[in-house]
Amino acid sequence: MALSPRYVLRETGQNLWRNVLSSAAAIITIGVSLWLFGGFFLFNYAVDNATARWEGGIEFVVWMQPDATAEQDANIRDSIDTSPAIKEWIYVDQSQTYEEFREIFADTPELIEVVSPDVLPPSYRVVPENPDADVVAELSDQFVGRPGVEEVVSADQTIRDIQRLADKVTRVFLVGSVILLTAATLLILTNIVSAIRSRGAEIEIMKVVGATNWFIRVPFMLEGLVQAVLGAMGAWVGLRVLDDTVIKGLSEPDSLQLMQGFRVDQGEFYSTSLLVLGIAIVVSGIGSAVAVTRYLDV
Amino acid sequence: MIKLNNVTKVYKGTVVAVRDVTVDIAKGEFVFLVGPSGSGKSTFIRLLNREELPEHGTIYVAGKDIGTLGTWRVPFLRRNIGFIFQDFKLLPKKTVAENVAFALEVIGKPRQVVRKQVPAILELVGLAEKIDNFPHELSGGEQQRVSVARAFVNRPPILLADEPTGNLDPQTSVGIMKLLDRINRTGTTVVMATHDRSIVDTMRRRVIELDRGEIVRDQARGVYE
Numbered sequence: 282m283a284l285s286p287r288y289v290l291r292e293t294g295q296n297l298w299r300n301v302l303s304s305a306a307a308i309i310t311i312g313v314s315l316w317l318f319g320g321f322f323l324f325n326y327a328v329d330n331a332t333a334r335w336e337g338g339i340e341f342v343v344w345m346q347p348d349a350t351a352e353q354d355a356n357i358r359d360s361i362d363t364s365p366a367i368k369e370w371i372y373v374d375q376s377q378t379y380e381e382f383r384e385i386f387a388d389t390p391e392l393i394e395v396v397s398p399d400v401l402p403p404s405y406r407v408v409p410e411n412p413d414a415d416v417v418a419e420l421s422d423q424f425v426g427r428p429g430v431e432e433v434v435s436a437d438q439t440i441r442d443i444q445r446l447a448d449k450v451t452r453v454f455l456v457g458s459v460i461l462l463t464a465a466t467l468l469i470l471t472n473i474v475s476a477i478r479s480r481g482a483e484i485e486i487m488k489v490v491g492a493t494n495w496f497i498r499v500p501f502m503l504e505g506l507v508q509a510v511l512g513a514m515g516a517w518v519g520l521r522v523l524d525d526t527v528i529k530g531l532s533e534p535d536s537l538q539l540m541q542g543f544r545v546d547q548g549e550f551y552s553t554s555l556l557v558l559g560i561a562i563v564v565s566g567i568g569s570a571v572a573v574t575r576y577l578d579v
Numbered sequence: 580m581i582k583l584n585n586v587t588k589v590y591k592g593t594v595v596a597v598r599d600v601t602v603d604i605a606k607g608e609f610v611f612l613v614g615p616s617g618s619g620k621s622t623f624i625r626l627l628n629r630e631e632l633p634e635h636g637t638i639y640v641a642g643k644d645i646g647t648l649g650t651w652r653v654p655f656l657r658r659n660i661g662f663i664f665q666d667f668k669l670l671p672k673k674t675v676a677e678n679v680a681f682a683l684e685v686i687g688k689p690r691q692v693v694r695k696q697v698p699a700i701l702e703l704v705g706l707a708e709k710i711d712n713f714p715h716e717l718s719g720g721e722q723q724r725v726s727v728a729r730a731f732v733n734r735p736p737i738l739l740a741d742e743p744t745g746n747l748d749p750q751t752s753v754g755i756m757k758l759l760d761r762i763n764r765t766g767t768t769v770v771m772a773t774h775d776r777s778i779v780d781t782m783r784r785r786v787i788e789l790d791r792g793e794i795v796r797d798q799a800r801g802v803y804e
């Protein structure tokens with residue numbers, strides 16, 4: 282009673298080949314929609330990574346010198362702690378900074394090897410009461426050049442602008458990909474329905490000689506699955522290119538200082554790829570389930 | 580082998596195609612279903628195959644009450660029933676051998692079985708020479724032989740035929756009937772709907788006559804009338 286793999290492959294292959302053009306249309310649509318969908322995730326990861334330091338309302342960071350004395354440190358801490366303009370603050374010590382550093386440079390172990398916690402600067406990450414750019418600038422200026430302070434970096438308007446822009450752009454990606462995914466589902470559905478229609482005679486014979494439902498259905502469902510998986514593979518290539526060119530390009534060391542850390546690490550890339558494959562399988566599952574249950578009654 | 584108890588089939592709530600039919604068909608019988616157009620012959624046959632479900636009554640086929648059969652078991656019921664169509668229903672892009680093999684492949688028969696049984700059945704129906712021809716290269720009679728081969732290749736105990744000679748000339752029809760007769764003599768139960776007077780009158784088998792869905796005559800060694 283087992284489905285012979287030879288039979289299933291032959292039938293699925295014939296179905297796909299009979300409608301190469303519409304199969305290609307479905308594959309391309311799935312590919313592009315999944316690419317946009319994956320791109321949404323990659324950009325979000327990259328923006329998160331780039332602005333990680335600036336989350337939770339942190340508007341500026343006071344980087345201490347690694348060899349600042351305890352007295353210098355206490356001095357700065359006291360000013361921050363007592364300032365009425367500062368809502369809250371976090372102290373990130375050298376080992377925590379090292380952890381951050383390791384995360385950011387996970388892909389370049391050479392770099393991690395030559396760095397040890399004691400050469401990294403500890404920092405105060407400051408959340409002011411008033412996030413207005415001018416107020417923040419004035420506040421952060423008070424720490425510039427004080428003994429033990431290496432530098433003061435603020436998340437000025439530009440970062441916020443980038444976050445907002447990235448938000449908008451990725452939202453367009455998401456909406457576009459959802460619309461295209463719907464189109465892809467419908468394309469898979471119509472492809473399977475037209476395959477079912479063009480094989481009406483075969484299906485009638487199959488039913489009359491006692492082929493099981495699953496035997497009749499599986500080749501059609503597999504057709505949808507193959508289209509979706511091929512689309513997902515196309516999307517992977519597209520996402521690789523997106524990561525290698527656009528995202529890596531934006532974080533090139535000599536481009537905008539602000540875009541440093543705008544990157545996607547391996548784990549994030551692979552989980553996005555898996556997600557894309559999962560969505561492909563779900564989409565083809567919906568398309569073929571509707572097709573075989575609505576148009577292939579027994 | 581086949582048993583109907585007070586079976587009524589109503590289409591669309593108004594058309595009574597089969598009305599309160601009770602009949603018993605034993606294993607190995609050859610039964611002609613006759614009656615005017617619209618009298619319910621095709622419906623009778625479709626009920627046996629569970630293509631239709633009756634509104635009332637019970638139907639036993641091969642020892643099973645097919646009204647209570649789960650949907651998933653219907654295919655297994657149909658493996659016990661060969662079906663011959665008036666218009667052959669051969670797949671035009673498959674050769675004679677492939678058409679017959681298809682019936683075995685789609686019920687998951689292994690390749691060795693297919694390779695053995697297909698030539699054997701084509702030999703039986705007298706088409707050994709035409710094994711690699713396509714349906715359009717065959718005469719109507721030859722096409723119907725392929726269709727008989729496809730219905731019988733799995734050696735089902737029951738064969739249903741809805742006007743199998745309806746599209747054939749009298750001469751060719753005789754050939755098909757000889758074939759069905761041979762198959763019947765192997766112990767296969769055959770139920771055949773027909774309008775062909777001369778066939779019924781020469782074969783002299785059991786005749787069940789329907790009129791407006793009711794059995795009006797059930798005669799052993801009967802005639803068309």
Ligand SMILES: Nc1ncnc2c1ncn2[C@@H]1O[C@H](COP(=O)(O)OP(=O)(O)OP(=O)(O)O)[C@@H](O)[C@H]1O
Pocket residue numbers: 590591594595596614615616617618619620621622623
């Ligand atoms: N699918 C259907 N839907 C509605 N009515 C149907 C359907 N099939 C058959 N009928 C009706 O049921 C009645 C019996 O039809 P059936 O096809 O069984 O007759 P028949 O004896 O096979 O006729 P013929 O000799 O012309 O083939 C007819 O009145 C027909 O119109």
Ligand SMILES: [Mg+2]
Pocket residue numbers: 620621622741772
């Ligand atoms: Mg009829």
